[in-house]
Amino acid sequence: MNKLNIAPINQGKIQVDLLDNADGLTVKLVGDIDMEDPSLLLDPFFEKVHQGMVAGKIPFVVADFQGLTFLNSSGIKAVAKWIMKLAMLPPDQKYQIRIAHNKAITWQVTSLPTLTFLVPGAVKIQ
Amino acid sequence: MAKPDGYIEIRFGPRWKYISPARADAIAMATSELLENAVKYGASEDTHCIVQAFPDTGVIQASVTNQATEKNAADIRALYNKIMTGDPLEAYITQMREAATRTDGKSQLGLVRIRYETGADIQLDITPTHQVTITIIVK
Numbered sequence: 001m002n003k004l005n006i007a008p009i010n011q012g013k014i015q016v017d018l019l020d021n022a023d024g025l026t027v028k029l030v031g032d033i034d035m036e037d038p039s040l041l042l043d044p045f046f047e048k049v050h051q052g053m054v055a056g057k058i059p060f061v062v063a064d065f066q067g068l069t070f071l072n073s074s075g076i077k078a079v080a081k082w083i084m085k086l087a088m089l090p091p092d093q094k095y096q097i098r099i100a101h102n103k104a105i106t107w108q109v110t111s112l113p114t115l116t117f118l119v120p121g122a123v124k125i126q
Numbered sequence: 127m128a129k130p131d132g133y134i135e136i137r138f139g140p141r142w143k144y145i146s147p148a149r150a151d152a153i154a155m156a157t158s159e160l161l162e163n164a165v166k167y168g169a170s171e172d173t174h175c176i177v178q179a180f181p182d183t184g185v186i187q188a189s190v191t192n193q194a195t196e197k198n199a200a201d202i203r204a205l206y207n208k209i210m211t212g213d214p215l216e217a218y219i220t221q222m223r224e225a226a227t228r229t230d231g232k233s234q235l236g237l238v239r240i241r242y243e244t245g246a247d248i249q250l251d252i253t254p255t256h257q258v259t260i261t262i263i264v265k
Contacts, residue, residue, distance in 0.1 A: 034158065036166060037231050073159055073235035077225040084226040106151035110243040117219045118226075 004052035009041050016045055024058055025049075030067035033075040042078035050085050053095045060095055062126070065112060066102040076111065083115060086122040100126045149186065149264065152244045153177065156262050157188045159236035164192035167202075169256075184265065191259040199256040206250045209238040218242040 001007070002025065008017035013032040018025060027049060033042075053061055063079075065071070071079075086094060099115065101108040116123045157177060164173045170193040177188040194202065209217050221238045228234070237260070241248055246262040 077233035
């Protein structure tokens with residue numbers, strides 16, 4: 001278990017876990033998100049991560065998409081919803097989401113950079 | 127023979143050796159989004175998909191047809207009119223921000239994502255009986 005005590009998602013083709021690393025935390029997404037409403041799984045998970053980041057005053061979290069072979073638009077909505085939470089935070093509670101992506105996967109190259117436009121400064125592509 | 131309740135029909139044509147993997151991936155993403163919506167919002171089991179490549183012009187065309195209700199047909203018309211206006215990236219960002227506030231389980235991001243990420247022309251045809259066909263044309 002990670003330092004925020006958030007349980008992983010392991011359902012069907014989807015694995016999402018929060019991992020401790022040397023610098024802080026990594027949300028690692030693996031598999032294929034093409035289900036009808038991934039928000040049912042992802043929204044509660046991202047909400048817990050968000051609350052933990054704010055409460056722990058953790059400066060950034062890595063969102064590692066490198067093992068995710070597909071993310072449908074409903075999944076993009078869930079990620080966008082997480083990012084938009086950062087727009088509501090006062091400056092002293094803000095943290096950054098650093099996206100790690102796989103340049104060999106076409107959708108990651110085209111989809112993930114668009115997330116940086118949602119909330120200025122909140123998301124960085126690594 | 128009668129069709130079962132659920133089925134997938136796949137037809138294979140010639141190998142697409144003249145299409146780059148990146149373009150093929152983009153078309154696959156677009157077709158997946160269209161099919162997902164067609165099945166999710168369809169009013170019957172009949173959803174048709176055809177993907178064609180035209181080597182002479184380099185054009186790839188994908189069409190997905192389903193039977194919608196009158197309301198869903200009107201909704202897709204309104205969404206199409208909205209997301210086809212203005213700059214594709216701006217439209218995508220606007221739609222993502224709106225999607226983040228939705229509580230009805232819908233994202234309404236599929237078409238705008240296709241428009242931005244593939245650069246495709248997107249055509250919408252709705253018959254008087256509410257049969258909906260969305261065609262993407264990638265040049």
